[in-house]
Amino acid sequence: MKKKPVSIRDIAEELKTSVTTVSFVLNGKAKEKHISKELTKKVLDYAKLINYRPNQIAQSLRTGKSKILVFMVEDISNNFFSKLARIFEDIAYDKGYKVIFCSNDNDDEKSNELINLFNFRQVDGFIIVPSPGIKDTVENLINDNIPVILLDRFFEGLDCNSVVIDNEQASFDATLHLIDNKFKNIGFITTASDQTQMQGRLSGYEKAVNENGLKSNTLQIPYNEIYKGKGKEYVKNFLDQHADLDAVFFATNYLAQSGLEVFKENNPRLIYDLGIIAFDDNDMFKIYDPTITSVSQPLVEISTTLMEIMLSLLKKKDVTEIPHKIMLKTELIIRESSLRKQLYI
The missing domain is CATH 3.40.50.2300 (Response regulator)
Known part of the structure; x- marks a missing residue:
């Protein structure tokens, strides 16, 4: 029988303190909430002892943020896309985000299936190298106030953030x-x-x-x-x-x-x-x-620009504001x- 994971409530009951206090400590807000160093250490030590792992799904439902981005390209095995993905992953990680990489094979059906799957999982934003026929899908994401940046190519007539080259x-x-x-x-x-x-x-x-x-x-x-x-x-x-x-x-x-x-x-x-x-x-x-x-x-410039725009979008209440449309030079x-x-x- 699978062992039930330890919850914040379990830790609070064991240490005879409140669930709120444990939550503040585990989310790094102990100093901000004036929780004593002794209690902070006690909570952290016990969490480490029992190998506590936060429930990411519950956390994302509570905060509205998953800290996960989707990076969808045509073919992740392609040298250009794989190098770009690796650089972007490092930049995103430094900003506290994890990245899911996937390939759409320039196929509309696969693109739509992947986008719907990750949107259901409530990722924070999408960077998409779009297949030819998903303009409406991208527009629906934007209308649902989900951050989207198109990479490498864009759709004429669609007000969407994009990073491309000339x-x-x-x-x-x-x-x-x-x-x-x-x-x-x-x-x-x-x-x-x-x-x-x-x-x-x-x-x-x-x-x-x-x-x-x-x-x-x-x-x-x-x-x-x-x-x-x-x-x-x-x-x-x-x-x-x-x-x-x-x-x-x-x-x-x-x-x-x-x-x-x-x-x-x-x-x-x-x-x-x-x-x-x-x-x-x-x-x-x-x-x-x-x-x-x-x-x-310019792989580093492309990746840096993507992250700058994404962070800006994640802070906005309305992602349909005037989009960033960036065109970079090659060498x-x-x-x-x-x-x-x-x-x-």
């Missing part, structure tokens, strides 16, 4: 870097998506090639095909059909990884012959031969793969 400018600058290094036939490999971050990257690429009188060569792979592991097949076919390409810009790091595998498996010479840039840096890019140029997002980390080939080889 995807269009980042993509424009990266493409222009290739053009400045004399690449004239640049392919752009991306996902087929109407989401703001991917549209921004595509727009930046097209703007750069159009302004410089070059031809646009794009491959847009359906996300579900990438999820099924067919991304490499699409990349290979694209390269076979565009043998005149002299550079390739990958719109995500996982697409870049697929592309590099295609090069190695089908034509190892391509990694040296083509100019290459990947959106989102990866530690592995530093040790490839050649090293891979990448667009790097182009120039490595060997995007240099003029006559200088590199």
Whole structure:
């Protein structure tokens, strides 16, 4: 038979004091409530002796705060999201919050199921990398006065806090870097998506090639095909059909990884012959031969900004006040793969 957990009332009865006094001591308010050092020590020592653990659910019901945040991303195994989550976890912990991480696989049904589950569990707030069709779900959270911050992408026409990067400018600058290094036939490999971050990257690429009188060569792979592991097949076919390409810009790091595998498996010479840039840096890019140029997002700045906005929202009585919409800059980390080939080889 499972042993019944010890409650504050049990401690109070054992020490012949009030439940309120024990509660104040265990919640660190003994000095504020003028409880003697002797009684404070007595309560704390006994709680330690019996290995007392507070009932978090009861505590959250009493205070209205769970001190738990949800951090929902597309894929927590993705290098960008996992690094970002790790940094955010440390920042949140220092502020007294625990974080639940989850992946929605860019799937609306899974997103809604997870959001409903954690909302029922009364978490304090959500940081969400939203799948395409959950605009109404996010709006309902806001209308219920629940703190929400959208990350990486946002919904047009929805007044919601968001932290994103300037995807269009980042993509424009990266493409222009290739053009400045004399690449004239640049392919752009991306996902087929109407989401703001991917549209921004595509727009930046097209703007750069159009302004410089070059031809646009794009491959847009359906996300579900990438999820099924067919991304490499699409990349290979694209390269076979565009043998005149002299550079390739990958719109995500996982697409870049697929592309590099295609090069190695089908034509190892391509990694040296083509100019290459990947959106989102990866530690592995530093040790490839050649090293891979990448667009790097400011992970620490993103995480810090997310926490600052979340703490502000948690203090507000009305989270529907004018939302914070933050757009941060990226850094182009120039490595060997995007240099003029006559200088590199």
